[in-house]
Amino acid sequence: MAKGGKGPKGRKITLNVAKNCIKVTFDGRKRLDLSKMGITTFPKCILRLNDVDELDLSRNMIRKIPESISKFQNLRWLDLHSNYIDKLPDSIGQISTLLYLNVSNNKLTSNGLPVELNQLKNIRTLNIGLNHLDSVPTTLGALKELHEVGLHDNLLNHIPQSIAKLPKLKKLNTKRNPFPKPEESELFLDSIRRLDTLYLVEEKDLCGPCLRKCQLARDKLNRIKTMAMGPPKKPIFSNLISPNSMAKDSQEDWRLRSNISLQ
Known part of the structure; x- marks a missing residue:
């Protein structure tokens, strides 16, 4: 750790570095991939590249996402997994184009989930697993296009009916939460x-x-x-398919399949 207890300094990302990290996906979309770059602070320079369709900042050491994230008005795919984020900005609800959001394996608490998440009316995949959530906002039930929800590895003792009854929900991962008893869920x-x-x-x-x-x-x-x-032989959520792990070293294959399904 650096002197003064401020933690590692981290890599500085310049605009030229960021431009060189832009890739074109097989379907012609622009993806800015800054994953595994040793970044500790959200690089403000990438706000000048706000026309990208996908942004990957996963597997870094970022602690805060600024309100200016809303400038990415074309964003369909946002991956922030495996950082140190404890709160999402309110402005994230303004990215109305967002279809995929992954903030798993962070430091999020229930207070770190803004109410404005319920404005993401087009979102289809939401992963908030591997955090410190002891409750889930019932307002997420307003996201009627959700197909996949990851709530695994949190501190949840119940699942809101508003989420369980989402009309298009196909995959729900609630594994490794401290539910009192399966039959009491x-x-x-x-x-x-x-x-x-x-x-x-x-x-x-x-x-x-x-x-x-x-x-x-x-x-x-x-x-x-x-x-x-009698003692339950299977978990109460055994009939629900667990979404793919969002914290694997390589997500490219999953991302390609996901993009195809979102067409």
Whole structure:
């Protein structure tokens, strides 16, 4: 550590260095890749390159993202994983073009997630795993285009219904969170409560098709209650596919596949 306890000085990124780090993706988009550069401070010079479509600042030592990040008005893909960021700027909600945001493996707490995240109406992939979150804003339920959410390796004890019920959600990673008990999770109890409300009439008052429907629902309820009574054999989220790890040394293959799916 440097004298005075200020930490490593870090590499200085000049405008020329940044320009040389711009790559053109297979689909013709401009990607500024400054990952693994030993950067400790957000390089202000890259604000002059704010027409890029993708920005990768992952695997550095950055502690703060400035409000000026909103100047990247064409940004579709923002990767900040594996830094020391403890708070996201409010202005991040102004990047309306953003489809992919990865801030996993940082120092984020629940207070470090701005309410303005709910303005990212087009976002499809959000990874905030490997942080220090003890709760997730229910306002993220406003992001109706979300396909993938990473909440793994945090301090969560429940998942808000507003997120669990996102209409286009395909992948949800909640592994390694301190849920009290799998059978006591909010999703589990909610499924039981909703099934319990089915039995409000007697069998003789139902037509044949309605009776069969209720019997099927009752069988499903009994299976769930049986699972709750004994030790769970599988995690409650076992039916949800975990998104690919966002902290691997190489994300190029995943990024290419992701871009294809976002077309």
